Amino acid sequence: MNRNNKHEKLFWSIALPGFGQILNGKFLKGFLFIALEFLVNVQSNFNEVILLSFHGEIEKAIQQTNYGWLMFYPCLYFFAMWDAYKDAGGGKKPYSFLPFVFSAYFVTVGTIYSSKLTLFGVLLGPIWLPILSVIPGVGFTLKWFIHKIAKGKSPDKLYATNGRVN
Template identity: 35%
Template sequence: MNNYSNDNTARRYKAHVSILGTTQVHLRNPYIIAWWSAAFPGFGHMLLSKYVRGYALFIWEVGINLKAHINASMIHSFQGNIDMAKEVLDTRWLLMYIPVYLFGIWDSYRTTVDLNKVYILADREDHLYNTFAMGALEINYLDRRSPINSLFWSFLVPGLGQLLIHRILTAIFVIVATVIFFYYSHAQEAVLLLFLGKVKEATSVLNPEWLLFLPSHYGFSVFDSYMNTIENNKLFEKDLRRYLVMNYQSKRFQIQKGQKVE
């Protein structure tokens, strides 16, 4: 019988490896998670692997933001045109947007605090978890990967870093959103025109409402892939250490406590 299997006999687990990704709980800063929810609703929950909630808030943010013209209002306010910023806002949609936006920040903070408590208990129980998953479509396993590689690929195209560390659900969602944002913002057309020296045309072709989604989207992709690569490496090292102790370390092996030398 394989001793390294998640058989649902423990109250809590630190990790679970499936063909769709490696899900784990670890200590997180609640303020950082809440900040990502403030930067873009849904990102905080995706960092916690709360995918359904994160995707719902993400789609809500894009749809209601565009209907309320919040990004357009922000652009006018950046330019110092406060009157125009107020005028473009659609209050019918804005009043629905604000409560959900605040809920996303509060709920991600609360969930992070709860999951930190769960991790402390799970780490104390230290139950075995599976480290290898094979299915008809995918294979996933714990191993060491370079955080720098995750950064590099995420900088090129958001979502590729998640693919590298096998966060399949997040990777697919981020890549699809990236295509949509680039297409409707005309960012790539603007970059091409900029290379050709046509600065005015590059500026005029941009759709600023869609363009304003991209900075947060890029930042999240980079942070999520980098942070999860590091945490997956820690998980791999803990599992390898346990395996070596259980299979190769003598049962009589003991570490004697040293005495303090005056």
């Protein structure tokens, strides 16, 4: 891959927050993200929760989770992804941050409800419900909508032709 590839930096940030920043040459920021990831990971018992969840022991995973710390993880994770992508030259279009912001928001909400909310009678817990809560499509849709309004098209004129979006 090309050293300037914004998608490469994004994918490394998905692997571990901070890796994308290091590849971008932002070493202090990269090591800070890695340190914060380790801090939140250890304090929330995240690795143990992941293992228990993958083994289907959702109740044990819920008991092991420190939700006060785990709720920081989605924002840290998605912000590190956005930051690496942006520093690598991505995100130049207006509102391109919205998919990252909405993903962080919905995963955080999924984390909050993960100890109680069931889906078709199944308790998904602190790993599976937040993963299913990643809804970047809301961010992409809102980004498109705001961009259209910013270009001067009012919301009522967006659906002018046979109910299709122009």
